[in-house]
Amino acid sequence: MDKRIIPLAIGGLGIGTTEFTVMGLLPDIAKTLQITIPETGHLISAYALGVVVGAPILIGYSVKFPPKKVLMALMVIFTIFNALSAIAPDYTSMLIIRFLSGLPHGAFFGVGTVVASRLAGKGKEAFYISLMFTGLTVANLAMVPLVTYIGHTFHWRWYFAIVAVIGLIALVSLKLWLPAMDKNEDTHFLEELKFLKGKQAWLVLMITAIGFGGLFTWFSYITPLMTVVAGIQSSQMAYVMILAGAGMVVGNLAGGFLSDKLGPEKTCSLLLFLMMISLAGVFFLSEYQSLALGLTFICGALSMSVAAPINIMMMKAAPKSEMMAAAFMQAAFNIANAMGAFFGGIPLEHGLSFNYPSLVGVGMTLIGLIISIRYMYLYRSSKSEKLNVECVPCDK
Numbered sequence: 031m032d033k034r035i036i037p038l039a040i041g042g043l044g045i046g047t048t049e050f051t052v053m054g055l056l057p058d059i060a061k062t063l064q065i066t067i068p069e070t071g072h073l074i075s076a077y078a079l080g081v082v083v084g085a086p087i088l089i090g091y092s093v094k095f096p097p098k099k100v101l102m103a104l105m106v107i108f109t110i111f112n113a114l115s116a117i118a119p120d121y122t123s124m125l126i127i128r129f130l131s132g133l134p135h136g137a138f139f140g141v142g143t144v145v146a147s148r149l150a151g152k153g154k155e156a157f158y159i160s161l162m163f164t165g166l167t168v169a170n171l172a173m174v175p176l177v178t179y180i181g182h183t184f185h186w187r188w189y190f191a192i193v194a195v196i197g198l199i200a201l202v203s204l205k206l207w208l209p210a211m212d213k214n215e216d217t218h219f220l221e222e223l224k225f226l227k228g229k230q231a232w233l234v235l236m237i238t239a240i241g242f243g244g245l246f247t248w249f250s251y252i253t254p255l256m257t258v259v260a261g262i263q264s265s266q267m268a269y270v271m272i273l274a275g276a277g278m279v280v281g282n283l284a285g286g287f288l289s290d291k292l293g294p295e296k297t298c299s300l301l302l303f304l305m306m307i308s309l310a311g312v313f314f315l316s317e318y319q320s321l322a323l324g325l326t327f328i329c330g331a332l333s334m335s336v337a338a339p340i341n342i343m344m345m346k347a348a349p350k351s352e353m354m355a356a357a358f359m360q361a362a363f364n365i366a367n368a369m370g371a372f373f374g375g376i377p378l379e380h381g382l383s384f385n386y387p388s389l390v391g392v393g394m395t396l397i398g399l400i401i402s403i404r405y406m407y408l409y410r411s412s413k414s415e416k417l418n419v420e421c422v423p424c425d426k
Contacts, residue, residue, distance in 0.1 A: 032149065032158075032161070033207050034149050034207055034208060034209055035146060035149060035158060035161045035162060036203060036207060037101075037200060037203040037204040037206075037207050037208045038101075038142045038145065038146060038161075038162040038165070038208075039161060039162055039164050039165040039168075040165060040196065040199055040200040040203050041101070041105060041108075041138055041142065041165065041200040041204070042139070042142070042162055042163060042164070042165025042166045042169070043165035043166075043168055043169050043173060043196055043200075044105075044108065044112075044165075044169075044193055044196035044197050044199075044200055045108070045135055045138065045139075045165070045166070045169075046165060046166040046167075046168075046169025046170060046173070046174070047169045047173040047174060047177060047192070047193050047196060048077075048108075048112055048131065048190070048193040049077065049135070049367075050169065050170055050174050050249075051173075051174045051177045051178055051181065051189050051193075052073060052074055052077075052189075053074065053249055053250055053251075053252055053253065054174065054175075054178035054181075054182075054252070054253050054267055054268075054271050055178060055181045055182065055186045055189060055253075056070045056071065056251070056253055056254070057070075057253060057254065057257075057264070058181060058182055058185075058186045059073070059186050062185075062186065063120065063121045063124065064121075065121050067251075067254060067378070068375040068378050068379050069121070071250055071251065071371045071372075071374075071375045072125065072371070072372075073124060073125060073128050074250055074367060074368070074371040075367070075368040075371045075372050076125050076126075076128040076129040076132070077128045077129065077131055077132040077135075077364075077367075078132060078364035078365065078366075078367035078368035078371070079129060079132065079364070079368055080128065080129040080130060080131060080132020080133045080135070080364075081132040081133070081135040081136045081360055081361055081363075081364035081367075082132075082136070082361040082364050082365050082368070083129075083132075083133065084132060084133030084134060084135065084136055084137055085135070085136025085137050085140060085357035085358060085360050085361040086136075086223075086354065086357055086358060086361065088104065088133065088134065088136075088137035088357075089136075089137050089140050089141070089222070089353060089354050089357040090222060090223070090354070092137070092141070093222055093353065093354075096210060096211060097141050097144070097145050097211045098204065098208050098209070098210050098211060100137075100141050101138060101141055101142065101145070101204055101208065102201060102204050102205065104134035104137050104138045104141070105134070105138070105197055105200050105201045105204060106201060107130075107133060107134045108131065108134045108135070108138070108197050109194050109197030109198055109201060111127055111130045111131040111133075112131055112190050112193040112194045112197060113190065113191070113194035114127050115127050115128065115131060115190040115193075116187045116188075116189075116190035116191045116194065117187070132364065135360060135364070136357045136358075136359075136360030136361050136364065137357055137360075139162075139356060139357070139360045140353050140354065140355075140356040140357030140358075140360060141353060141357075142162050143159055143162065143341075143352070143353070143356040144352055144353045144356065145208070145211065146158040146159045146161065146162045147159060147352075148211060149209075159341075160282070160286060160338070163282065163337060166278075166334070167275070167278050167279045167282050167334060168279075169275075170271075170274065170275035170278045170279075170330070170334075171272065171275035171276055171278065171279050172272075172275065173196075174271050174275060175268040175269065175270075175271035175272040175275060176268070177189045177192055177193075178267060178268050178271050179268035180192070182264065182265070182267065182268070222351045222353070222354040223351070223354065224350075224351065225347060225348035225350070225351045225354070225355055226358075228347060230346075230347040230405075230408075230409055231344065231347040231348055231355070231358075233401060233404070233405045233408075233409075234340065234343050234344045234347055234359075234362075234405070235344075235358060235359075235362045236398075236401050237298065237302075237340065237398050237401050237402050237405065238336075238340055238359065238362035238363055238365075238366060238398075239362045239363075239365040239366050239369065240366070240369070240394055240397050240398045240401070241302050241305070241366075241394065241395050241397065241398015241399060241401065241402065242302075242305070242333075242336060242363065242366045242395075242398065243365070243366035243367070243369040243370045243373070243391075243394050243398075244305060244306070244309060244370065244390070244391035244392065244393070244394030244395035244396075244398065245305055245309070245329065245332065245333050245366075245370065245391060245395070246366055246367045246369070246370025246371060246374070246391075247309070247370040247371075247373060247374030247387040247388055247390045247391035247394065248309060248312055248329055248370075248374075248387065248388045248391055249274075249329070249333065249370070250367075250370055250371040250374050250375075250387070251374055251375070251378070251384055251387050252270070252271075252274070252326070253267055254384040255312075255316060255322075255384045255385060255387075255388075256270050256316075256322060256326070258383075258384050259316045259317055259322070259383060259384050259385050260316050260317065260318075260319045260322035260323075261317075261319055262319065262322075270323070270326060273323060273326050273327050273330070274326050274327070274329070274330035274333075275330065276327065276330070277326070277327040277328065277329070277330025277331035277332075277333075277334075278330045278331065278333055278334040279334075280331050281330065281331030281332055281333065281334040281335035282334040282335065282337060282338075284331065284335050285297065285301070285334065285335030285336060285337060285338045285339060286338040288300070288301075288335070288339070289338045289339040289342060294338070294339035294340070294342040294343050294346075295339075295343065295402075295405060295406040295409065296406060297339040298336065298339045298340055298343065298402050298405075298406075299399060299402040299403055299406055301332060301335050301336050301339070302395055302398050302399040302402050303399055304332055305329075305332050305391075305395045306392055306395040306396055306399060308325060308328050308329050308332060309329070309388045309389075309391040309392045309395060310388075310389075310392050311325050311328075312325050312329065312385060312388035312391075313385050313386070313388045313389045313392070316385045316388075317385075340359070341356065341359055343405075343409075344356070344358070344359050346409075347409075369394070370387075370391065370394070373387075373390050373394070374387030374388075374390050374391065375387070376390070377389070377390065
């Protein structure tokens with residue numbers, strides 16, 4: 031791997047670890063803070079809303095600064111607030127800190143996506159962007175189950191301390207290995223937002239926020255689903271998270287392959303249909319342990335398979351505002367995260383079983399599928415169509 035891309039992957043590793051480990055520690059956190067599991071799910075929503083708010087604002091006010099300095103500043107914010115999460119004394123303070131922790135998330139990937147494309151040679155932009163996102167897949171395959179085990183065995187506060195250490199490592203690697211790049215002085219906040227005037231970008235954001243929000247109804251409550259409904263012991267949840275992470279690694283590669291073969295629009299619709307079927311399977315079959323484990327792998331794969339096609343769709347919708355568009359995509363994914371955790375928690379608050387959030391997810395993915403089919407017929411492109419990414423000089 032090109033040493034220059036490693037800092038972005040490490041940053042993605044920290045972000046993926048802090049975002050997804052909390053799902054596996056909901057009962058532990060709920061017990062310490064003396065709140066219910068649905069209330070603990072609001073910590074997921076708070077982080078996701080932080081991403082939504084932070085992505086456009088931080089990108090908008092940083093576009094004229096050198097990308098390396100912007101990425102380092104974002105990682106400082108990320109590290110500080112994850113460290114504070116480790117010592118938050120009560121639910122209210124934790125809710126506020128998790129919101130603040132989410133602020134740099136979308137901006138980091140927004141800037142990182144463009145930086146990765148600039149570091150790449152011609153024709154390798156998508157490959158370099160995928161290298162950056164390996165941090166997320168490794169987080170879900172290795173770090174999330176490891177930190178889930180540590181948090182469950184010792185104390186969940188160690189989870190946030192470990193994330194803070196990863197943030198420090200990312201910060202140092204950004205300083206040492208990421209080359210300096212020219213800043214863009216020919217743009218401003220309002221110029222970057224012009225792509226939102228078009229219908230195309232809004233359809234992509236709606237597909238992401240609503241359609242893939244359905245998958246987060248499952249993932250947000252995966253621990254009580256597997257322990258209460260499927261009958262898996264709490265001590266085995268780390269292995270369940272490894273299974274989900276392995277699915278995400280496979281799905282990330284498969285999504286890119288399918289997007290190249292079928293085109294991003296058709297791939298997106300196909301994946302949404304498969305999500306709807308798999309979530310229905312979770313609702314009806316989770317009481318059978320072996321089937322529940324198989325569906326964990328499948329749902330994990332589908333959760334990452336969308337990354338390549340949906341981001342390509344968004345970059346096509348915003349050819350002159352790729353950085354802001356990438357940040358808005360992170361915001362949309364985290365709106366999906368927040369909506370999934372919130373709407374998935376409603377049947378639980380009414381006393382229904384932990385497989386019912388996935389039934390809510392079926393409805394959300396159906397809405398996303400309808401929007402995706404509409405988008406496909408309006409904007410479908412040739413599978414051979416290429417993205418034009420402007421290369422900006424950097425010191426190698």
